[in-house]
Amino acid sequence: MSHPNQLETVGVPVAQVGAMARVLGEQPYPCDLAAAGLLHAAVLRSPHAHARIRSISTELAAQQPGVAVVATAADLDGPHTRFGVRVRDQPVLASGVVRHVGEPVAAIAAATPQQALAALAFIQVEYEVLAPVPTIAAALAADAPALFPEASATSLPVYGPGAAACAEPSPNILWEFTLRDPTFDAVWAGAAQVFEDRYSFARASHYHLEPFACLARWSGEGLSIDTCNQDPFLLRQDLARIFALPEHRVRVAAHATGAGFGAKSYCKLEPLAALLARLARRPVRLVSSFDEEMLSVTQHGAEIVVRTALSRDGAPLAREMLIDLDGGAYADASALVADKAGYRGFGPYRWQAVACRVRVVRTTTAPAGSYRGFGGTQTSWAGERQIDSLCRRLALDPIAWRRAHLLRVGEAWWPGEAGMDSDLSGGLAAVVAALDPPAAPHAARPRGVGVAIGLKDGGGEARPANAAVRLTADGTAIVQAGVVEIGQGATTALAQVAAERLGLPLDRVTVAAVDTDLSPHDLGTHASSGMAVTAAAVAAAADDVVAQLRALAGRAEAVVHAGTVEGEPVASLLKRRFGPYGADVIGRATVQAPRSEGLPLRSQRLYWMPSWAAAEVEVDPLTGQVRVLQLVVAGDPGTAVNVLGCIGQVEGAAVQGLGQALFEHLRVDSAGQPLNATPWSYRAPRATDLPPVFRTLILESGLGPGPFGAKGIGESGNLAIPAAIANAIEAATGAALTSLPLTPEAVFRALHVDS
Amino acid sequence: MYAFTYQKPKTVAEAAAALAADGDAKVVSGGQTLIPTLKQRLAAPSALVDLGSIEGLAGITVAGDTVTIGAMTKHAAVAHSAEVQGAIPALAALAEGIGDPQVRNRGTIGGSIANHDPAADYPAGCLGLGATIVTSKRELSADDFFTGMFSTALEDDELVTAVRFPKPKRAAYAKFPNPASRYAIVGVFVADTASGIRVAVTGAGGGVFRATELEAALTAKGFAAGSLDGVTVSSDGLNSDIHASAEYRAHLITVMAKRAVAAAG
Incomplete structure (x- = not known):
């Protein structure tokens, strides 16, 4: 079943399962859930970027109408209650010190949301304001206040040759990751020309429309939480540790979410809701406002130095990336982002040797965490800007340079690492060819075309996944897997994969809701793994069902198709074998990519997820205003299981990239106060921002590791956009921009002031 | 709330x-x-x-060379009014550029000028055209009405009831919008009126103001974009915020003024 023409369900464009319910407002979200005796929570948040909590008085608040309970750190403290990936430094409620504006300090559960909100004003907190540390530079200054004088609980992964990491090498550095090819210095020494440039990446908000929301309840069985978290099994582990429960006493029901873009990964508000519910002995619903959401987790801002060595004829030799990520106040997923940013941040060229140093710098700003692209977002900006910049200095054509030096299929820049599995040069040619011919030059407003290639890998590190497929007595099927439907279309695509393998039409297959008590284990909706890893487990589980049906029919080669086994309806076969009520046939599978101990991260990249962008811009030199006239973006899903879903992912990500390029920037002032962390003042892209020509290409290499040759595609579409637009500006005007976003004033300054 | x-x-x-x-x-x-x-x-x-329940506060009348717009008239009504488009097309275009369709179908001219947001569009139109603000107590010239950031000459119990605009010889509004709110980072309304050339600036300072150096240049050298070549506006006292620096705003005032003059023809 390898040739697409033989497939009946995979590759057929279908509307997403559940799309109509979402459009009609019938899709239930955790903020809609009710429970008998439900209480509503409100959170008191720090008004200061950095302060010591001298005292908290909750007596008055506890006496307010409707208030059931007021929680502070005193109700839940100790090292095991902190959370964070690899470095556990984040308390559920601020303990002694607040480190960013918006940090939860206390929380109230009351009979109504209004009562909870009103009672917040009666919590009295005495702060001693400490010096803010609002930027990377401030955190690294010699006299910077130490944000974490004491070491946190940490767990370091084992690295292979070439890579190393260190947790908390100094109080204001959370994590440092290094990678160095042993030949790097020798290759660098042989370079004919070297270039060093510095790039800034402005942090954006995830800006997910559904806020953080969960409903926690306790019973004799333990803790049960309904939430919009995309990592239910990882969350179960965190909750079990924080509340000292065995994992089977913690149930997480992960609902289909109203978007996340990474924000809903790992622990968020769930422990706080659980704490309130435990104290109140009643169910508690905690729903953040959009303003609170924007202060809870952000993308990483970054300062990136790119050093590139070329041969005399301009061929790539070596690249070194020195990356400082603004991790904000707490770890969240920063350590993971750092490793990934460094390991794959070099750009898809034929480097002979690479090296990097990535530091996560702690600041008194909102914690930074997972964001679509996971480090590739930042490095694709810096690396691809420098390619154009150095080509211009060498009077080389940036498109021709790329096509000459891109990795070919099968090639890698690190010995033994997975080879490129997309046609990079073909993709670049495709996006350029998809541009309309440039319009006649405009005398007063120069125009230019720029391209860029975004790069990250997907599928995680030797990641395991389980799945089950249950064939019911009437021959229909239920897929059970741990991927959360976060708008990416996983439900639809997993159903398509199972339907294809079972020989069933799509409407006879459903995908079960995710519940840690019921669903097979999965590491979470991360690393664009749904189609590459979990789908492989689903396909294998469906194959297991088919094998069991053949065994029941007594024929190893029996044809299983359209609800029949060798022509006999499945329902008939199951009744014949199991009696008048039939029985479910349950197929199971576990998959895991192998370890490769000799590689720096001890596993090969499961697949590469490149994206290509070409942009044509027009610049108004008198104002610096940039108009994107054309934008073409492409991604490679390996095999498009549902091409409509692929287009949605690439197109949506591209619009996110457009916002990142032109205006998105969460800003804080010198005191660490957010300047635009509200939807009222923050700028996210709108339909009216779309360029007049906006095209999405789905380029199927067929080379993915997932079933039918599928790869993930969800995190690719945004990566190349900022660099492509900045490269187009440089092509149009010569202005070499090095900071995002590309605001009119920044472009104006680059054109008139800085030069 | x-x-x-x-x-x-x-x-x-x-x-x-x-x-x-x-x-x-x-x-x-x-x-x-x-x-x-x-x-x-x-x-x-x-x-x-x-x-919202007071009758007679919304509506547009044109009599002779005067356009009168009731305080409760929505931006969309002004933008789509054939009478305004015919008499003062620059004013209709200004209204069409406010916010987004939702804002234009709820927001009113009276609310806008009584609020006097320093980046709102209507104050520039009123000041640029030399409008008369009619209130529940009196009539005020736009020059007297707008007194500073979010402040006007209105007393606590005084309401705007209408705005009277004299028809200019020619006029235009050029706005450099804040990409988030569509408020003006800098908006410049230029008008060639019976009582002289007026240039009103919004978004740049602590409230709408007249750019006297630009008015002087246009009056001296004629109502043409070229008359503003080399004329700069001081950045002293202009806003510097996350959207734009004072220096950039000062630069934009001249750029937008030239574009408005060119558009006015």
């Missing part, structure tokens, strides 16, 4: 009386600034006095 009482008077006099009786009451017209402010809990008025 904090709790407040809600009043819906039937006449201007009742509304004024309600305001006079309660110093912490606020007027709500289209609510495009007030409601978000309440939602963010940045204001806690004791009462809202809703003008």
